[in-house]
Amino acid sequence: MHKFHKSIFREYDIRGVVNETLYPTDAYHIGRRYGTLVDSRLGGKKICVGYDGRLSSPALAAELIRGLKDSGMDVVELGLGPTPMVYYSVFELDADGGIMITGSHNPPSHNGFKIMLGKDSLFGAEIAGLEKITEYKEGFGSVTKLNIKTRYIMRLLQDCIIEDGYKIGWDPGNGASGEIVQKLCKALPGKHFLINEKIDGKFPAHHPDPTIPENLEQLAELVSKNKLDVGFAFDGDGDRLGIIDEKGDIIWGDQLLAILAQEVLAENPGATIIADVKSSRLFEEEVSRLGGKPLIWKTGHSLIKTKMKEMQAPLAGEMSAHIFFADKYYGFDDGIYAALRFLNIMQNSGKTASELLRALPRYxxxxxxxxxxxxxxxxxxxxxxxxxxxxxxxxxxxxxxxxxxxxxxxxxxxxxxxxxxxxxxxxxxxxxxxxxxxxxxxxxxxxxxxxxxx
Structure with a gap:
């Protein structure tokens, strides 16, 4: 039976250093075991697969898909794109699960797998359980290639109400959201200034993590030089959001969550809004002021999504800039969607990004x-x-x-x-x-x- 490196099965995903702790043959056996799990737990076989722009991702995707096929799964191959696009496809296509091959915000040599079972995240003991599966389901599955990018972009735009007039900077960080952001900007009103939009798995401009200040310096310079209203940055797979206001200041994840709660609580009075344990007390004060119920919960995108479902919370977020909208959306973390909802608040309030930030309690x-x-x-x-x-x-x-x-x-x-x-x-x-x-x-x-x- 195939042996995996002991370090790759993590709390929220499967992750390792390519050709050191994670190999293409691992991807094949992950496909076999996941396919076996989907069959035994759900009796399903329709699986969506996507991958990010890392140099190792296509080879891992090919082996994963081969493993899924050999377990009788019918694979919808989405190709290169951001993680939220894969999540979206599972809901849109009513699939039995989805797997995104991505190293997220980690160095170029890293890669991994974010996994959905049905419409929920696979994490914790369930991810660890994949390693323990010893008997594979046998079958002859299929592969269908599908370009779902246009449908995903149209869904992003569905809840966007901004009008012409904003000047906006965008930095996908050479990550997997680059193509989507370029196409999105053509459909949005206003003027758009893009940097690092070309997908490049070597991440030549800067590390793809918008929670580290130096990774936002290039975007801050773009905002300042062109006198932009706001700038948005994304991590390597597009599920996290960094924001630079028009004065060049960073809006951190917990601050962003408190700002986004304004619109959500106006339409969902008294609702529970969830933040992780690293979040500022300003989040609790602001949500309470707005009439909501703030809840502090465990860090981790899978843990937050599960708690959201349990509490029927319309909005949640982490200090790491994962923002989860169940209000009008699907409850998963999507950096681009969160950016559009932030623009909505600017539009509706008539306030600048810096005014929204400075209205929050100060610590x-x-x-x-x-x-x-x-x-x-x-x-x-x-x-x-x-x-x-x-x-x-x-x-x-x-x-x-x-x-x-x-x-x-x-x-x-x-x-x-x-x-x-x-x-x-x-x-x-x-x-x-x-x-x-x-x-x-x-x-x-x-x-x-x-x-x-x-």
């Missing part, structure tokens, strides 16, 4: 610290921290790591589900208090030989 917040940490130490450190806080009778939440709450501040330490590192974030009403929080956690981590580089 001093750190960025996300990633502290390299041995896998064997991560959970022990979190466990020891919980015990220490219990002794001190401190107020904290442990739904995902430890989030310690004070009246005017909070801090978080959690173990990453996707890498060998701890994640920390801090927020306070004053810079002095922020520094005190950072010093407190820094002292605790030093006892284990780890250091917070502030």
């Amino acid at each position: 001093y917040s750190s960025l996300e610290y990633r502290i390299p940490c041995k896998e064997s130490d991560k959970l022990k450190i979190i466990s020891d921290l919980k015990n220490a806080l219990k002794v001190k009778k401190a107020s904290f939440s442990d739904i995902d790591g430890v989030r310690v709450n004070y009246e005017d501040s909070w801090w978080l330490l959690r173990a990453s589900n996707t890498g060998n590192y701890l994640v920390a974030r801090f927020e306070a009403k004053t810079e002095k208090k922020l520094a005190e929080l950072e010093a407190t956690l820094s002292g605790f981590l030093a006892e284990y030989g780890y250091f917070l580089e502030v």
Whole structure:
């Protein structure tokens, strides 16, 4: 029976370094096992497959599709495009599942698989369960090539109400959303300025992660030089969104979520809006002010989507800039759709992007610290921290790591589900208090030989 590298089955997806921990033959056996699962769980066989612009993606896609066919699946081959296009196709075509081959925001040498079973994400124990399947369903499936890009673009435009007048910058970061963004801009009113729109798996302009400030510098320069109203950036597979306002400032994921909640709560009074544990307290304050119910939940796109469904929440988001709309949409994370909904708010409110940002409650917040940490130490450190806080009778939440709450501040330490590192974030009403929080956690981590580089 085929053996996989032990590291590739993650909490939210399957992911590895190509030809080091992840190989084309793995893709074939993932196809066999996933096809077997779809047959046994759903009795289905229609599977949508797409891939991003990485150099390794076509070969992985070919082997995945071969494995699916050999398990009796009928594959709808969508070709190159963003992850949300694959998610959309599963709903639009009423498929039994979908797989996107993508390395997301990771370096060019990485790749992986984001998987849907039916209309839901496959994650956690269910992803790990694929590795344990030992008997394959045998069959003779088919492959149908389908260009669904135009239908996807028309669906994106369906909820867009902006009128002529905006000057907008777009940076797909040489990622998989490039072609869609180019075609979308031709259908939108206003003036559009595109950079890095050519899909290139080497990502020559910058790393495809819009949550890192230096990756937004080129877009900020474009906005400033051309006096644009707003700039949008996407990650490698188009499911995350970065925004630069007209003054050159970044609108972070939790701030964006609070802004987007305005329109959603106006049409869904009292609804629950979900954010992950890394999100600012401004999210909770703003959603409450708007009459909604803020809910803080575990980090991870699959976990957020599942909680949305459970709570029937119309909107959710993460600090990592995954934004999920169930209001008028399907409940999955789509960076381009979120950008259009942001433009709607600008249009309806008559406010600039910077005015929307500055209307939010103000806090001093750190960025996300990633502290390299041995896998064997991560959970022990979190466990020891919980015990220490219990002794001190401190107020904290442990739904995902430890989030310690004070009246005017909070801090978080959690173990990453996707890498060998701890994640920390801090927020306070004053810079002095922020520094005190950072010093407190820094002292605790030093006892284990780890250091917070502030």
